Amino acid sequence: MIRAPQNLSLIKQEIEKFYEKEVRVHVNLGRNKHADFVGTLSGVYPALFTVSPHDKNYRGKTAWSYAEILCGNVRVRPAEARKQSSDLA
Secondary structure, eight states, X not given: OOOOOOOHHHHHHHHHTTTTSEEEEEEEEETTXXXXXXXXXXXXXXXXXXXXXXXXXXXXXXXXXXXXXXXXXXXXXXXXXXXXXXXXX
């Protein structure tokens, strides 16, 4: 499937819609490793955004740049979207 081209400003606008809402984050860590967690989008800044995980034991990175979404390394969806669909793309 070919995805529509996006740019960083469109991605930032989409992320701003989730500010202070519960989101599900999928992070590609490389070499067939990934991390999934649910948290609250706690900050939207000019160059990056932050997510506060609900799991206090989560020890991973919680701030990402918008370019990581563009490259496909990070996927952010509303938390209820995972319940409706198993597709993270």
